Amino acid sequence: MQDEPTPHEILGSVITFLRDDVQPQLSGYSGFQMRVAINAIELVRRELAVTPAHRMELNAMLVALLAREGSTADLAAEFSRRIAERQIDPQGPAVERCLWALTDAKIEVDQPKYAGHLRAKAMRAAAK
Amino acid sequence: MSKVVGGKCARRFGGVARGRGNGNTTGKARLAGESMASEAIVLDEEGLSRTADRMLPSGGRLRGLRMLSGGASQETWFFELVEAGDGPVHRLVLRRAPGGCYQHATAAGLEVEAAVIRIVGRNGIPVPTVRYVLEHGDGIGRGFVTDHVDGETIARKILRDDAFARVRPTLPAAFGSLLARIHAVPKGELPQLRLTGAAATLNILRNEVRRLDMPRPVFEVAIRWLEDHMLDDREPALVHGDFRLGNLIIDGHGVAAVLDWELVHLGDPMEDIAWLCATPWRFGAVDKPVGGLGTREDLFASYEAAGGAIDRARLRWWDVSSALRWGVNCAAMVAQYRDGTDTSLERAMIARRASENEVDLMRLLYLGD
Incomplete structure (x- = not known):
């Protein structure tokens, strides 16, 4: 401390x-x-500034999707492998949600004002 | 023996300036996938001087040699040749392989590039006139010398400066007709070029994605989409390979010259159209797909009016592969940053822009654009 x-x-x-x-x-x-x-x-x-709660949320999402425990890095690697090996359908709603969550988490740190990100957020909000 | 030091490669990364500018003020990365050295860049001025009478029939005295940019894949030098007795002054540009000899695997090669520039020039494409192609015996590396063309290449200036306000609205249509003319250059006139269509492009991208250290589920989804929507082979055409702001000299009248033919190849003309419209080349103006300047409709209409044919299904495949291509380039910079190839802060920050490309891919794949 x-x-x-x-x-x-x-x-x-x-x-x-x-x-x-x-x-x-x-x-x-x-x-x-x-x-x-x-x-x-x-x-x-x-x-x-990323909160432990947010990190846990991403981890929990991957755990639920892949039905196994692990670090977020390990689970992301497993997620990638299963997509590449066609064991996971990218069109599944839970898969899409998980992809957006991983992508949003990165861009919110790297470049939160990225125009392509703002556009994506607006399009998703409009689709709801 | 006098040598001119142009600066350090790594420090100059991202600097693409011709015409004006000091070559190190733009934050936009060159298309990467290219390696670079960190040593000081040196050019033997006397060696270059000895080739003067092969650049111009009159020959001339060399003066004012300076580096314009030390891009990751090519160096660009400016110099003047003064004809005997303080005669006319010729402003020239040398494009050279980094450090004199490095060449990336997908580059056409400087000698081939020079040959292509001459041929497309004869076919009415505005390019700088090639004056001389360096020979091994010259002892100053691989490269070629062209006339200097006045104008601006820095996208930020072209998109924002008042000097270009009048020409900006005309550019999407100008790009369309130029690309149609490039794609129509008779293949029989061209030197042997690599043939890279959709299947070869996907193989390159897949290998690069699998080589990355970080797991990238979004890239894997993109690879799957590209596999599932694979294009059939068509009769290939001449493809520029990197047609976008940054590689075009723009003046008050329009496109003064098309530069950077190093990624020239035979392939699908829709590749050039998609690359020009890729999100990173909109430079923040995402709602203006053609280079941050205007609408696809303007581009397509002028492309078709000049004899080209837009194929929207094929274009969509190249939209996705273009986003992935740029993303893979950014992501691969992590390794270059860590292994000491380029330890600059700029390189580190560009590597962190791979997430932008993941957003672009997600938008393309799940939201349409």
Whole structure:
């Protein structure tokens, strides 16, 4: 148990410092690289913010689908293998739900504002 | 012996600038699947100078040599040749294999690329005039020299700068007629090119997906869809292989030149159409399928008016394979980042964009687009 503030909060301060104090002083190549670095820290910060409950939810979904226990990484590998070996039908509603859940979990950390993701969310909301 | 150092490959990854720009400010990745070295890139200026009279009948004094971009698959250098007695100045570009000799497995090869550029140029496609193809005896690697073409290649600028406001609405139709003309180039005139249709493409993608360390169920679903909807063989046509913003020089009038013929091959013309419309090449403007510029209808109409034939069923297969192709390229960067091929932050961040392609594939496979 560490003292506070949390890594999430500390990285927030790092991002503010880089964006507001450092970035304006840079241009060209360094400016571009600083933008990439800020994006990278933001990504890590989002990943740190994923709750244990959400991780459990993904694991439970895979456990239910594959009818076996395991780590999420192992289960995802098993899920991939069964799709490739045609033991699982990708058109099954539970399979589709699981694919969306895995995909959403990744993009929400990597690039939550990705235009293709926003479009997918809007299309799925409209279909409901 | 004077040598010009162009910068480090890894640092320049993603920098695609010709005409203007310093070659390192765009965040959009080059099509990857390409390896790269991290050593400083060096070009022997005297060696290049010695070939001057083969580039131009008049020859000339070389000056202003600088690197425009050190792409993962090719280096691009700019220089000028000044004719004797401070005569006319010729602005030229050298495209060279990285480090002088590296070539990716799917690349046509620089000598073949130069030959194709000359042939498509004779068939009315705007391309830079090829002045000279490097020979082994020149001792400066593999590559070729073309005239420099003014204009912009950086997608972000073409899509947003006021200077292109007037030309932007005309581009989807311009792309359509250009692609129709590329696909109609008589095969009898072409050098021997790799033949990569749907079946060969699927084999490449399947092998690449299975080589990835991370399990990727979405990629596996895409592979299955491609297997279940496999296309029959058709008479192959000339396919550019990487026709999109970034590889086109745009000026105030339209497409000034089609560049980057390194992935040229024989195959299904619908591959080029789908690749141009792939989500990553919309540069954030997802509701404008043609390069973030306009509608498929404009593209299709001009393609057909110029003699091409759009086959929507085949196009859909190539839509899915295009999304998977880009996704596999991003995902494969994890290994390149870890094995030291390219340890740059940029490379790491592009690797994390594989999830974007999974979203694109999910949209294509389950929501239609």
